[in-house]
Amino acid sequence: MALRILMFNWRDMHHPEAGGAEKYLVTVAEGLSARGHEVIFRTSAYPGGLPDEVVNGVRYVRKGGRFGIYPRALAANLTRRYKADVVVDVQNGVPYLSPLTRRRPVINLVHHVHKEQWPVFFGPRLAKAGWVLESRIAPRVYGGTSYVAVSDATRTELGGLGIDPDRVEVIHNGTDAIPLDGTPRSLNPSLIVLGRLVPQKRVEFALEAVARLIDEIPNLTLDVVGSGWWEPHLHAKVAELGIEKHVTFHGHVSEAEKHHLLAQAWVHAMPSLKEGWGLVVVEAGVHGTPTVAFTEAGGPTNSIVHDQTGLLVDHGSQEFTAAVRSLLLNDEQRARMSSEVATWVAQFHWDESVERWEQALLRAAGRVSPTEDPNS
Template sequence: MGRETSVAVAYDCLFPYSTGGGERQYRAQADELGRKGFDVEYLTAAQWDGPAPTEERFRIVELTGRLSLYSDGGVRRIPAALRYAGALFGALARRRRRYTAVIVSGLPIFNVFAARLALLGSGTRVVVDYLEVWHRRQWVEYSGTVTGTIAWLLQRAAVAVTPLATCHSQLTAARLRREGLRRPPVVSPGLINAAVDVPPPSSAAAPPYVLYVGRHIPDKRVEVLPAAVAVARESVPDLRLVILGTGPSSATIRAEVERVGGEDWTRFPGFVSETELSDLLHGAVCLANPSRREGYGLVVVEANAHGTPVVLVEHEGNASTELIDPGVNGIVSPTTRPDDLARAIRDVIDGGDDLRRTSRAWYDAAVETRTIRRTVEGVLSALPLPTPATVKTKEESP
């Protein structure tokens, strides 16, 4: 294929070899671009032993060996981010006239500078996808006063040199504009992977359980769930709590389970297979995610696909609340206080099968419009970039 149909996606992680919302999103975008006929390369770091795996719709290009991305405290490590950005710069400099467009993640922020410098003057279109945009206070809380302030200034500089930005919530779009983005961002309609088959909704499992899915880091605030479930158990005595994942906050979470006497009704399966995750999502009485920081909230959509309502917590950095239609597919608690969260959990339990049906109906409506396919089409239109079928027709014309 020629340059007009060659596209790269650049991110240091790749699902399923690494797990997370960003990993799922960028893989799905690469799949969709390949499905549309583009020649796609996924520029990433090794997350496997041996040769890079083979994928059906895109090629994996291994830029670096395995990276230690996070510190013991769950913070992105600067050396790993710099190593990947340096490798990305080198790879794009060598391929500067290979691609018609490069979609690069804006996190870590060094990726933006690497892509812009390597492709300067090449004619390759650069799209920066912002999973999140933080204000200064968030950066300082995450990395400390000095490092956080520097990171915030680098973020502002990256936003200033971004030719085309994409994001996935109105929260992030507003923050991009505040940070100095010169051109309105392309706000995606959603990140649903419509190719995933999900069973029809059914009643919650018995005994009922609240489910958490994700990493254990301070921003997720998983440690507030045991006390909330303990309060909810006063009116729902057989209620259980299942906490998936692990991370630097795991010890704090387990200590909180012990503090509220929840050892008998709490399980910690760790990370599970996709099949087991699907089964747990399908049977949960609700998915609870008390996070204060979400750029989109793909797990909300995944839960609703199973007919499982979601309990979230209101916070200025939590864009996933944009996905909730209260009383239809979930509830947004005003705070993480045990009484507030317990009330939200009891509300979804009281909603019963009717709430499960409306949660699935919300998903069925969203899957028609809020998909990865629509997001990719929006990016292609904004560039603008012809599809391979259009290029082929043009080439075949006399």
């Protein structure tokens, strides 16, 4: 029953721009390896990354840069270099177009559709070309494949591109974090933003919220956790707003420090333009820290139960600020949500995610798993 699985993803967890999407796939890859499957993770090269190594049972092959990885991966697929039983093709805006090789079964993993993000990174022409690639060409190329989405919101978005929802299986993120019962909340009102520091995360909205609230909440603090090429712009924004004494940039931190900061915070702010699910929503929730996010981001509408485990706002920096203010100042509301979010996130487990991925891969490869075989 063991499979040889080839995964295409443009980053791995050691990449300096890695985020929740990489955490998802690497955790699934390591879980599948622990179950006896051979997993080859084809990804892009980066300074300091070994071109070929095995980590926790997963073989990483790092070749090609941010864009060069795509033709290299397609060429590797054409030559049958890895003799895989099934391919997991992660469509992070740009698809790998694995079905064109017609060599082996493919599952297309989509965290979210990138319609809103193309203009953030590219000029009008390139943004339009990227959206045509994602919304018109990719659905045709992957017309005969199965999909996995990380949320119902993403499945709905794929349906808007003409992909039959029956072909899309939703496999949520999980968590392996445990509550840090010995870590007290910060004595002063505190916010945390956690993730890659890139434009689409819109950390500016959290900075603006602090600037608007410090007259009313003078001891308010914001911890910005993560790194990325947009960080100098955020430092400049802090200076422009005059909130240097209220904001701490922690950079990239260890898992232990990340969870310590999440457990201390009163509120987790996630002003992202788009999220497939929002892994940090669950990670914060383990520690009873509720999240404020945007409805328009998509995935948070599934990872957050509005007014129970956090707050969802429709649009705009001022509305985001109002929601943050409500949670910081209303002790009763925050305590209720803290209890409810800790209960809510307890249902999400990586073991279940890996189990569902294993079944999906076995089906795609034409295998019958022992749990599904009535004669076993």
